[in-house]
Amino acid sequence: MLRVMISAIICGLATAGIGYLLLPVLRALKAGQSIREVGPTWHNSKAGTPMMGGIMFIFGALLCLLGSIPFMSEYSVFYVLALGLCFGLVGFLDDFCKLKFKRNLGLTAIQKALLQMAVSALYLYLLYRQGILTCDVYIPFVNVTFYLHPIVYIFFAMFVMVGCVNAVNLTDGVDGLCGSVTIPVMVFFAAAAIAMQKLDLALLPACLAAGLVAYLFYNWHPAKVFMGDTGSLFLGGIVCGLAFALDMPLILILVGFVYIVETMSVILQVGYFKITHGKRLFKMSPIHHHFEMCGWKEEKVVVVFALTSLVMCVLAWFGITGRLG
DSSP: OHHHHHHHHHHHHHHHHHHHHHHHHHHHTTOBOOOOTTSOGGGGGGTTOBOOTTHHHHHHHHHHHHHHGGGOSOOTHHHHHHHHHHHHHHHHHHHHHHHHHTSSOOSOHHHHHHHHHHHHHHHHHHHHHTTOOOOEEEETTTTEEEEOOHHHHHHHHHHHHHHHHHHHHHHTTSTTHHHHHHHHHHHHHHHHHHHTTOHHHHHHHHHHHHHHHHHHHHHSSSOSOOOHHHHHHHHHHHHHHHHHHTTOGGGHHHHTHHHHHHHHHHHHHHHHHHHTTSOOSSSSSSHHHHHHHTTOOHHHHHHHHHHHHHHHHHHHHHHTHHHHO
């Protein structure tokens, strides 16, 4: 437990230090964000803000985990880290295309989907081969599990993982939002891993919780840097990777509630727009933009969404007490 706390503190300090060194580099490289034309007009002032800031908490966590290797007895945490890094690499390629071609859209939807499915399939196969993935689906609150055939489970899991990663990515649309929403999620997974006597696995979410706190010093409104798809896809990979490493993927419905709402708002908006031939269900989607259009300041959006995430994570904790006991 003490080792987890010390690692988290070190990661927070390392992230802050990396951010201090990284910002001038990103500015010198002119790694500025392009703003979507369909977004709120007041976001246009953010054009040129450095992106790929997710590098700071990615490297902060990576350094802490590598430094903890001599004290580890079990190394499944590196499967989760590798998953996050692979998704982060997809995000980096997307960010790089945006910068290279000076546009808001990087990789095509098909390119990203294929890369994400390949990464998900490889991760799930490795967990299954190592005996970490049981193909049992745990249902929170009722403390019941049911078995799925491995092939069915793999396809179910791939759908969940790709959906989760892109849902986290959608949340990164307001200064400080994705980081603030994800901090309670990481604290939840760290606490769950500790309660399940998986201290080495707890290191990663604990470090990222502290790293994201440090990152918010740079990303709080007005943001000095954006995490970019590099950071948001990495976080999405870690979130779903931890859920499967702890063998309770359905808990994502609770801890990922804000991510799901963001995604559903986009799906509903697009569907309603097509059905009604041009009418909108929300003023803008994802839903954080809707609240902005309703007059909420960015700080209020972030605080309300982060508190919602916190409440849902507390609820999720009560949902898995049967699994922990």
